Amino acid sequence: MAVIFHENSKQFHLFNREVSYIMGIMENGQMENLYYGKAIRDREDFGRFHEEEMRSQMSVCVPEPGILSMQYTRQEYPVYGTGDYRSPALCIRQENGSKIVNFVYAGHKITEGKPSLEPLPAVYTEEDSEAQTLEITLHDEVMDTDLILSYTIFEDYPVIARNARFEHKGEEKIVLERAMSASVEFSDMDFDMIHLAGAWSRERYVKDRKLEMGIQAIQSLNGTCSGAEHNPFMALKRPDATENAGEVYGFSFVYSGNFLMQTEVSTFDMTRVMVGINPEDFAWELKKGESFQTPETVMVYSDQGLNKMSQVYHRLYRKRLMRGKWRDLARPILLNNWEATYFDFNEEKILNIVKKAKEAGVELFVLDDGWFGARNDDYRGLGDWYVNLEKLPGGISGLSRKVEEMGLKFGLWVELEMVNKDSDLYRAHPDWVIGVPERFESHARHQHVLDFSRKEVVDYIYEMISKVIRESSISYIKWDMNRYMTEPYSRTSEPSEQGKVMHKYMLGVYDLYTRLTTEFPDILFESCASGGARFDPGMLYFAPQTWTSDDTDANERTKIQYGTSYVYPVVSMGSHVSAVPNHQLFRTTPIETRAAVAYFGTFGYELDLNLLSDEEMEEVKKQIEFMKKYRELIQVDGDFYRLLSPFEGNETAWQVVSQDKKQSIAALYQKLNKVNASWFRLRLQGLDKDKLYEVSCDVSAAVCTGKKEKEEVLTYCAYGDELMYAGIPVSRKYLTRKGGDFAALLFLVKEAD
Secondary structure (H helix, E strand, O other): OEEEEEOOOOEEEEEOOOEEEEEEEOOOOOEEEEEEEEOOOOOOOOHHHOOOOOOOOOOOOOOOOOOOOHHHOOEOOOOOOOOOOOOOOEEEEEOOOOOOOOOEEEEEEEEEOOOOOOOOOOOOOOOHHHEEEEEEEEEEOOOOEEEEEEEEEEOOOOEEEEEEEEEEOOOOOEEEEEEEEEEEEEOOOOOEEEEEEOOOOOOOEEEEEEOOOEEEEEEEOOOOOOOOOEEEEEEEEOOOOOOOOEOEEEEEEEOOOOEEEEEEEOOOOOEEEEEEEOOOOOOEEEOOOOEEEOOEEEEEEEOEHHHHHHHHHHHHHHHHOOOOHHHHOOOOOEEEOHHHHOOOOOHHHHHHHHHHHHHHOOOEEEEOOOOEOOOOOOOEOOOOOOEOOOOOOOHHHHHHHHHHHOOOEEEEEEOOOEEOOEOHHHHHOHHHEOOOOOOOOOOEOOEEEEOOOOHHHHHHHHHHHHHHHHOOOOOEEEEOOOOOOOOOOOOOOOHHHHHHHHHHHHHHHHHHHHHHHHHOOOOEEEEOEOOEOOOOHHHHOOOOEEEOOOOOOHHHHHHHHHHHOOOOOHHHEEOOEEOOOOOOOOOOOOHHHHHHHHOOOOOEEEOOHHHOOHHHHHHHHHHHHHHHHHHHHHHHHOEEEEEEOOOOOOEEEEEEEOOOOOEEEEEEEEOOOOOOOOOEEEOOOOOOOOOEEEEEEEOOOOHHHOOOOOOOEEEEEEEHHHHHHHOEEEOHHHHHHOOOOOOEEEEEEEEOO
16 A cells, blocks of 8 residues: 655656555645546656547647647536536636636645544444555645545555535635535446446346446435435446456445535546535635535546455445444344334334344334323424333333343433424424425424424433433434425525535534434434335444334335445344335235345344234244354354346345455345246355365245155355356255245355354
């Protein structure tokens, strides 16, 4: 790993064993991107990568006879108005109305390690030797403003983390109207763009499109979260790249609010990628002495396909984004009461569910919505964070201790950013809701958004919920957020400050998370947003797992979890076995399949175990025993491989492999059964080709069918090369025995004795 500045050529080279990133200072003092890709050896001068020539209608930005034009230059942080007619990375409105700027090189520094971006979430280092950081200072003399571009390269990852910071020194105020975190340019357009799109209950479906001339973008404008519609991730891959081969460039935005991820291909085939806070409804005024810090973009380079890119994100985010006690721990097996009771519960009903959960081997019980205020439906009570003593006479403190006395840990659901108008909180503070006076306030799910851009609102919520936690024995908190922001306006902010509201709102959310995780470091936090609408790296910094989707149907979850795995590690994916018919799709799937999908996540149950048959209860006990045995492999130690895509065929398959390659678990799922179908081969990945492995698979009939005729386990030995290149022969009769439609098989692979 090295960050080198070549004084004579005025070029920077950031590189490690896998990736190189090269920049140069141009003759006009601005920064140019010269190369980003597979690691190349260092040299004094990479000037041959700079390309310029006279073209028709070209605006030249240096004195004659120079021919430097920004329109045809790969810039590090481009601006509009001086000859570049593409989208800019920044836009600054000055007091005279001008938006013309000229940030030129003023200096740089190279440091060991990585500076914190707090209060913003970001990846980090624990030892300075893990990374080096380059900060390039650019200065605009007319505004007297510094722009600091920051680049961190890691020793052990093909990763470059980027951000930008503005420091205003001038007497006249300026207004940032666009401040992207990163801009990267490529000399060609030979890419496919991959992103993750969807909606409630179908989050993070994989979308793949070919780049063409013009702009293609994804974004969030909902204010409160990154959103279910588009995840803050994008990748550019070469057309011939696959899961396991070819060049891929990943871009992941460590932020939970409005974002923009955009590609722009010029008519000269140049591709510009930009990532940052969405400039729509953003305006950040800076007075003398004030600064603005952008969130972080994490860029991953892979020359071994999409799966390598994903594994890099998984390892980095698992080890250097997640924090605290739970970062390196397997997750407790939980049972959540939501789909078992909804709002209709009392202490007796809850304790009956807990008793059955203990019998099955569950380790954590989570009480969901309905425990506070007058909360018997979703029309009222939200925001009143005191216990409903009619339902729970002993309060949360009493119930939590009773649950612990029964042998389980206790968890609690909250939705701290929202309020019902039918609540004591709203009646006392109607001005705490985001909205414009004298205009209609759009509602969603009968609730409104509290103005977390205001410190007094965050303080109030913190005091209310921390009192409940302090008085109780709570090991887990599910932090929900169930609506997007509308009418973004803060009633106490000055007109010139309204463009700050949505970003300050997110800073308020981060502030509350920081306070609670600091005061209660042993609590496992799970982020949730009406399912998976806030599954982003910003949240993982505070909550090391996220509810992946409200859709718990096993077949649909294969698509959701497959797409999520492009960026996020298995241990971050909240996944439960729920009742059938499924509450979202009304589909019935085998209980074995529901568990086989949920294993590849945090694993838990969302149902009333008292309603299961004796056979199903025995199956649940086996599932919990299996997960306890293998959760270290699945959640902590294993590398994840995608084998077959649910977006391309009738089968889905994936696999985890231990770091030492001594054991692995592969899962195969089918949608619909096939009549008199042929065999096929399941080809594994990630094994040691020279190791001899024992492969086993339970192919007996499913318990829930009531037709278990015989025990049968498929077992044989094979070397790793055979399992990876020839594959495991799979007969359709095995899947038929498991229920046929929506059936699953688990293959256990371990080094033979």
